[in-house]
Amino acid sequence: MLRLTNVILPLDHPExxxxxxxxxxxxxxxxxxxGxxxxxxxxxxxxxxxxTLVYTLHVExxxxxxxLARMSGRTDVVIAxxxxxxxxxxxxANLATRPVVIGFGPCGIFAALILAQMGFxxxxxxxxxxxxxRTRDTWGLWRKRVLNPESNVQFGEGGAGTFSDGKLHSQIKDPKHYGRKVLSEFVQAHAPEEILYxxxxxxxxxxxxKMVExxxxxxxSLGGxxxxxSRVTDLxxxxxxIRGVVLENGEHIASDHVVLAVGHSARDTFQMLYDRGVYVEAKPFSIGFRAEHPQSLIDRARFGKFAGHPLLGAADYKLxxxxxxxxxxxxxxxxxxxTVVAATSEPERVVTNGMSQYSRNERNANSGIVVGITPEDYPDHPLAGIDxxxxxxxxxxxxxxxxxxAPGQLLGDFVAGRPSTQLGSVIPSYKPGVRMTDLGPSLPDYAIEAIREALPAFDRQIRGYALPDAVLTGVETRTSSPVRIKRLDNFQSLNTRGLFPAGEGAGYAGGILSAAVDGIKVAEAVALSMLGRTDVRGGEQQGEQLY
Incomplete structure (x- = not known):
């Protein structure tokens, strides 16, 4: 099988x-x-x-x-x-103990799946x-302003990725093609086959x-x-x-191998880990707002006369x-x-996030517009980012x-530094609702200053982006985990053997695909440890790639 890369054809080319x-x-x-x-x-x-369309093809x-000999020296024709x-x-067959996986978001799903497929x-x-x-509880906040702190956008089967755009691309290095395994399993779970290409x-x-189910x-079916x-409250x-975990009801579950895939919002778990002496350190993350524009504006700016083409779909951007x-x-x-969604998991707090359905046919485009911050911006304590x-x-x-x-402000008013009192042509999608105000007090001054400068600059990259009636909705704070649960090359905690920090919550992923890939790597490390082997594949994945 040969791989041909960079095969370029017009958008509407015949098959x-x-x-x-x-x-x-x-x-x-x-x-x-x-073939x-x-x-x-x-x-x-x-x-x-x-x-144009750009293809990578596998050819027989x-x-x-x-x-191949005739193509020798070319990089666009290689063995697939x-x-x-x-x-x-x-x-x-006589496995004495079983591994425990805490959390069933993208990372926990794939850690559990790979372990189950290997018979653990x-x-x-x-x-x-x-x-x-969980979906019903989440709609309870969106429609009735009733928050369930244990069942919401952040917590529950499927993790935070369930209420998102469902993006499956990432910038992580993936020489072992773990991402392909993720996509293939999603297709097996009834995702559209197009995600493979x-x-x-x-x-x-x-x-x-449906896929999570x-x-x-x-x-x-594989014994999981x-x-x-069942909230874990102690180790x-x-x-x-590690010898086991303790549940909120006091039950002790014995295990020498525990995967910690709790997601980026498990603040009580991070506190428990810190209190128990597990090594935790502060890490950078980002804060900002959600920006909503008419999707038609973004389509025209990105695709021109091809806006609305079925192969292109709704246009995205990266700024x-x-x-x-x-x-x-x-x-x-x-x-x-x-749509912009209510993503809080704690009472009397407001957090925004973005979500799309497969069709991506709602009237607005939305994106987080965020400012990077580091532990130098808050007190020197591992959990200060959470504060x-x-x-x-x-x-x-x-x-x-x-x-x-959620507090909101028109983009034009925000840039000018004046409060908003009413909406313009863009109707915000956040539920329960948006209260027009001045977003200036919602973030630190350095973040407000940077975003005010950036929005007009973005207009030079996407014509019309500085639309005065575009809506900013606050606040976006859960961009990634504010902590890293440091681990060694064998994927175990720096100072707690048998504890495998994984995914977004541990600070080693950002987004569905990278979290799922990290789950696979950690599952392999758990399996090798349980089999008494030390040939861990992949090593430590540093940092995270954000969507």
Missing amino acids: ADLAAAILERLAIPAQDLL FTVFRRGYDARRRSAI VRDEPAV PDTSYKYVGQAP RPLILERGKVVRE VSKPHIGTFRLV AMRETIE EFRFE DIERGQ VHHAKNGRSVYSFCMCPGG LQRELESRAFVLGGGNYD
Whole structure:
């Protein structure tokens, strides 16, 4: 099998042009082309008047060695890599103990799935409810202003990624093709097959709900066991070795191998870890607002006359500005044709996030517009970032009127430094509602200054972005974990053997795909440890890539 990269064709090319492009690239007659598949399809919209599709193809040809010899030295024709997943081992039939996975978001799902596929029969503990009950509770906040602190956008089966755009792309290095394993398992769980080849795959919330249920059923069929509404409140640690976990009801569950995949909002868990002496350190994250524009404005700016083309869908964007005060302002978790959602998990606090359905056909585009901050911006304490998040979320609650409405401001008013009193042409999508006000007091002065400078600058990258009637909704604080639970190259905690910090909450991922990939790596490390082997694959993944 050969891999052909950078095969460029017009946006509306006939299907037969793909085969013709292969024949031309390889300089072979038609009878020597035995078959091909599309491995990746993206688009190049740098020239709006001539948008092209860019393909990576896997091709079968007659006499492959001769073709390769003729293409010697070229980087656009190579042997296609083996992207199939290889398990690191198999659990023995007489397995004495089973691993515990805490949390069932993207990281926990794949940690549990890989362990189950290797025969380790994991026990999964999730503090929230099953995904359909969780969905009802989440709608309770959005529609009735009733928050369930244990069942919401952050907590419950599927994790925070369930109520998101369902983006499945990442910038992490992936030489072992773990991402392909993730996408393949999603397709097995009834995701659309196109996620295997489009360059920016996404699924959307409604489809994610069904997929999470299907993956739970698969894990159960392989011997995994689930305990929902089971919050872990303590760890049993003996001379630096994990021996089990303690649930809120006092129950002790013994295990020498515990995967900690709790997500970026498990603040009580982070406090417990710190109190128990597990090594935790502060890490950078970002704070800001959600910006909403008409999706049609973004489509025209990005695609010109091709706006609305079915192969392009709703346009996205990626923006960054380096402000004069030294801060970087950038777009985060951009949701084409989506909605801004209430994402708090604690009473009397307001947090925003973005979400899209598979269709991406809502009237507005939204994105986080956020400012990077570091531990130097708050007191020198491992959990100080959490304190800052809580302070800003409490401010937003008050500015929004104290009823879970979010504070909002027109972009033009924000840049001019004057409060907003009424909406313009853009109707915000956040539920329960948006209270127009002055967002100036909602963030530290350095963040407000940087965002005020960035918004007009973004207009030079996307014409119309500084639309005065665009709506900013506050606040966005859960961009990534404010802590890192440091781990060694064997993926175990720096000072607690048998504890495997993983995913976004541990500070090693950002987004569905990177969290899922980290779950696979950690599952492999757990399996090798339980089998008494030390050949951990992959090493430590530093930092996170944000959407």
